Amino acid sequence: MSGSIAPLVGFLAAAVRIGTPLLWAAAGEVLAERAGVINLSVEGSMLAGCLGAAIGAHASGNPWVGMAAGLVAGAIIALGFAAVAIWARTDQIIAGTALTMASVGVTGLIYRQATSGQVTGLSVITLEPLAIPGLHSIPLLGPVLFAQPLPTYLVGGAVLFIWFVLYRTTLGLRLRAAGEAAGAARAHGVRVRLIQTGAVVVGGALAGFGGATLVLAQVGTFAERMTAGRGFIAIAIVVLGRWHPAGIALAALLFGAATALQYVFQAMALAVPYQFFLMLPYLLALAALTGVAGRVRAPAGLGRTVD
C-alpha cells in the first residue's frame, strides 16, 4: 500500500465499518416496509441485539454464540411489536415507539443486574477482521472491502438474498402485494397478516444481528443506549434507498462515509466549529433525500393497519 492512499483507505474502511450495522437494520426494515409495516421498534431490536450479543458472548466465551443471541433478542422485540401492531391493530408508529422505549428500559435493567457495578462490565472478545485471500490485495478496494470482520461480508449476502426473495420468488410477490394492496392480496388468498408478521420478525432478527455486530465486531462491550438512534437512521436509509435492497446498500455506505468523514475532519483540527461536522451526516442525508424526492414512492399500504 503506497503511503499516499493510506489515509483514503483508512477513511473508506471506516465508512464500511460504520455502514455495516446500519445496513443490517435497514435490510430488516426494508422487508417490513415492503410488507406494508413501518416498524419503529427496529431501534429497540438493535439495542436488544447489543445486549443479547454481549451476554451470549460473555457467558459462552464464543462470539458466534453472541451473534446468535443478538439475532434472537432482536426477533423477540419484533415479535412484541407484531403482536401489538399487526394482531392487536394498534397504530404502528405508537407501538414501535413504545417497544423501543421498553427495550431501552429493559436492556438497562438487565445489564445493571448482570454486572452489578463491576468496572469492566461485560467485556467480550471481538471478531477480528478477516482478510479474504487474493481479494484483499486489490489496490484500494481490497483493504476497504475485503479486510473486514465476517458480519460485513454476511450483510452483502443478506442484501442479495433479500433482493432475490423480493423480486424472484412467489413469497416475495405476495409480500410486496401485502404492502401495496392488502385487500386485493387477501382476495387472491394471501395471508396478509401472517406474511407481515414474518417480515417484521425476520427484520427484527436482522436488526438484532446489526446490534450484535456493533458489540462483537466493534466496541467489545455493552453500553446502555449504545445504538444511539442507529435504528432510526436505518429507517431513513430505507427511504433514501427507495425501498430497494441495492439502494439501501448504497445509502448505508453513504451514511457511513459521511459519519467517518466527520471524525476525520474533527481529528484534523480544522478551524471550523466542530458542531458543523457533527451535522454533516444528517445534512447529507437530507440533501440526498431532497435530491430523490418526487421519484420516491413508498409502498402504498405502508403504515396502514390491516383488518
Add this chain to the structure above:
Amino acid sequence: MSRIRHLIVAGATFFAAACGRAPEVTKGMRVALITPGSVADAAWNAGAYAGLTMIKDSLGLAVSHQEARTPGAQEEALRAYAAQGYDLVFGHGFEFQQPAERVSAEYPKVVFIITSGERVKGNVAPLIFRLEEGTFLAGIVAGGMSKSGKIGFVGGIELPPIRNGYQGWVNGARSMNGKIETRITYLNSFDDAAAGREAALAMIRLGVDMLHHNADEAGKGVFQAAKESPGVFVFGANADQSALAPDRVLGSAVIDLPRAFLAVAREVKAGRFSPKVESFGLEGGVIRYQPNPAFGGSIPAAIKARLITAQDSIVAGTLRPLGAR
C-alpha cells in the same frame, strides 16, 4: 438457577418501580441523587452512586436515586424530591445548576448540591472538582511518553468541566514537550461507544498515540480502539479505569466522588452546613492521578520525578493547570 432467580428479581424490581409506589414517610434525614446518565458507566455517574451508597451505609441515612437526562426531566426530579421533603439533593452535573436555582426558590430549606456547579445561590451550592489538576498529571505522562508527538482527546458533550479537563491534559503534555500536537473530537453523546471508537481510530490513523477521554459510557469505545492499535495508550477519566484495558491504560485522572459526597452529607447531618463553594483538588486526595501499577517499571524515572514536583507545585498554588488567569 441463580440466573433465573436474578431475572425474577429484576422483573419484580421493574414492576415495583413501574407501579410508582408512594414514598415511605420516614423520620430522619433523607438524601437524594439525580444523575444525568446511567450509573453503570464505570465513571462519572457510577462514582456518584457509590457516594450515595456510602452515605447510606456509613451515615445510616435514607437515600434515593433517579436518572434524568433532559433539562425538563431534571427540573421535575429536583422538584419531586424537594416536594417529598428530602433534606439534601445532589444534582450530578453542571446542567443542574439553573433548574436547582429555580426549584430552590420554592423550597428554600432543601440543600441542593450541584456537582461541577458554578455558584452559590440560596441553599444551592456547588461542589467544584478541579479535575484539570489530575488531567495535568496524566498529560505529563502522555507528553513524556508519546513517540509521535501527537495526543488526542475524545469528549462527550462540550461542557465547561470537560473543556477544563482537556485543557489541563494539554498543558501537562506541553510542559513535557513544547511541540506536542493535540487533537480533540466531540461525539455529542455520552452513550455512543461505537462513535467513541471511530473517533479514536480516526485520530490514531493521523498518528496520535496517546488518548484521553471524558465521555462516560461512550468512552468505552476509546479503550477498545487503543486495545486494537499497537503502540497506542489511553488514560481514564473520573474513575480508575485501568481494568478496562489493563495493558493499555497508563493511568487515570480520578475524582473520588464518594469521599466528597460523604463530607457534604456529614456537614448537613451535623447541622454545620452553610452554602459555600466547596472546591476539591489534589490537596485532599479527592482529585488524584492514579497510575496503572502494571506500568510501574516502564515509566522513566524523570517522568515520575516530574509528576511529584508538579503535584507539589499545584497543591502549593505555584502551578496553575489551566494556565495563568
